[in-house]
Amino acid sequence: xxxxxxxxxxxxxxxRRVVEERLIPxxxxxxxxxxxxxxIRALLRDLGLFGISVPESYGGLGLPLEAETRLMFELCRAxxxxxxxxxxxxxxxxxxxxxxxxxxxxxxxxxxIASGELIASFCLTEPDSGSDAASLRSVARTDGDDFLISGTxxxxxxxxxxxxxxxxxxxxxxxxxxxxxxxxxVEAETPGITVGPWDRKxxxxxxxxxxxxxxxxxxxxxxxIGGPERRGQGFKTAMKVLDRGRVHLAAVCVGAAQxxxxxxxxxxxxxxxxxxxxxxxxxxxxxxADSQAEIYAARCMTIDAARRIDxxxxxxxxxxxxxMFASEMVGRVADRAVQIHGGAGYMADYPVExxxxxxxxxxxxxxxTQIQQLVIAxxxxxxxxxxxGR
Ligand SMILES: Cc1cc2nc3c(=O)[nH]c(=O)nc-3n(C[C@H](O)[C@H](O)[C@H](O)COP(=O)(O)OP(=O)(O)OC[C@H]3O[C@@H](n4cnc5c(N)ncnc54)[C@H](O)[C@@H]3O)c2cc1C
Numbered sequence: 373x374x375x376x377x378x379x380x381x382x383x384x385x386x387x388r389r390v391v392e393e394r395l396i397p398x399x400x401x402x403x404x405x406x407x408x409x410x411x412i413r414a415l416l417r418d419l420g421l422f423g424i425s426v427p428e429s430y431g432g433l434g435l436p437l438e439a440e441t442r443l444m445f446e447l448c449r450a451x452x453x454x455x456x457x458x459x460x461x462x463x464x465x466x467x468x469x470x471x472x473x474x475x476x477x478x479x480x481x482x483x484x485i486a487s488g489e490l491i492a493s494f495c496l497t498e499p500d501s502g503s504d505a506a507s508l509r510s511v512a513r514t515d516g517d518d519f520l521i522s523g524t525x526x527x528x529x530x531x532x533x534x535x536x537x538x539x540x541x542x543x544x545x546x547x548x549x550x551x552x553x554x555x556x557x558v559e560a561e562t563p564g565i566t567v568g569p570w571d572r573k574x575x576x577x578x579x580x581x582x583x584x585x586x587x588x589x590x591x592x593x594x595x596x597i598g599g600p601e602r603r604g605q606g607f608k609t610a611m612k613v614l615d616r617g618r619v620h621l622a623a624v625c626v627g628a629a630q631x632x633x634x635x636x637x638x639x640x641x642x643x644x645x646x647x648x649x650x651x652x653x654x655x656x657x658x659x660x661a662d663s664q665a666e667i668y669a670a671r672c673m674t675i676d677a678a679r680r681i682d683x684x685x686x687x688x689x690x691x692x693x694x695x696m697f698a699s700e701m702v703g704r705v706a707d708r709a710v711q712i713h714g715g716a717g718y719m720a721d722y723p724v725e726x727x728x729x730x731x732x733x734x735x736x737x738x739x740x741t742q743i744q745q746l747v748i749a750x751x752x753x754x755x756x757x758x759x760x761g762r
Pocket of ligand 1: 528581
């Protein structure tokens with residue numbers, strides 16, 4: 373049973389307080405050290421936030437997606453680097469196991485993922501395969517009852533900290549595209565794995581990505597998510613994981629945008645030009661109002677999509693709508709927040725300079741805006757074709 377409504381509200385309230393009292397004050401240190409401080413990591417673990425989406429029977433909070441999105445609205449008012457350290461455990465790193473894993477895999481990994489003791493990463497992207505993920509080249513060659521995995525994965529979130537990788541690799545070399553791919557659970561200690569140095573990113577300092585190379589990494593067939601009978605089904609697992617993840621990410625964008633608007637409003641009410649607060653100028657008010665309306669729109673669509681997923685609806689098209697709209701929205705809100713700050717917005721002394729860079733990622737990962745557009749348009753065309761019997 374998931375947490376009841378009262379406890380969920382209480383947790384959301386606690387996260388709101390923790391954001392103000394602990395996380396926002398720790399942002400500068402996180403940037404300076406390019407590392408989330410150990411005490412903040414411990415605090416997030418103690419709150420159970422590494423296991424928001426893991427069922428209670430495996431040690432998580434088991435929250436419905438709607439409650440998870442509401443938590444993200446609050447948490448992501450603080451630097452999104454804090455969300456990133458627990459993002460893969462709640463999303464792409466754990467949900468494959470939750471959705472398609474065997475009972476043994478669930479029991480073995482989920483409790484440690486939920487507690488934050490084990491960091492779980494998801495390895496799909498490769499140097500030559502990003503948006504066209506089904507063209508990935510990593511191979512999983514059979515060797516007796518085992519598989520030997522070889523290939524390079526790129527930009528893998530939390531790879532330097534991870535103890536467990538979900539690795540998408542081609543197990544059926546004669547099957548082209550998505551059909552020949554399996555999802556393997558690979559422990560970081562397995563011989564043949566090399567994690568590269570941290571990538572030097574535009575923003576989100578404190579959250580890390582890296583390349584990983586797999587050189588004949590031996591895993592048993594039972595390491596396939598769902599067991600040997602789900603061999604060749606890995607891409608389907610990945611797509612199911614991404615649907616839920618896109619709604620989660622939309623909620624992250626709403627939280628980040630709210631912070632940017634709060635910063636912009638506060639600056640506008642403080643800064644004076646031409647003898648008055650700049651907040652009194654209607655051209656500044658237009659930027660504030662547009663941002664507020666767009667945040668509200670993204671918030672509503674995110675909650676609607678989350679409720680539908682909680683009710684068991686399959687909504688890949690709406691999930692893409694949320695991810696696309698919310699990530700583009702936070703880009704516009706960030707741009708206006710910098711504009712409202714004038715020259716100060718370009719200076720690292722004010723948080724909006726950093727928050728602007730942090731927000732740029734959301735239009736790129738877990739499917740770029742262009743890929744979301746393709747998903748949405750293709751769904752529309754397919755529905756319309758069906759309706760007219762084509
Ligand atoms: C910080 C960060 C963290 C990440 N974390 C992870 C992770 O944990 N695990 C993981 O597997 N991956 C991760 N990624 C990878 C991310 O998902 C990819 O970068 C993303 O999917 C885009 O792929 P790409 O970089 O190869 O760009 P490309 O696919 O090369 O795209 C380049 C441009 O071409 C456009 N384009 C591509 N195809 C089309 C098309 N058909 N029509 C129109 N336009 C198109 C794209 O929209 C984009 O504008 C991460 C990336 C970053 C930057």
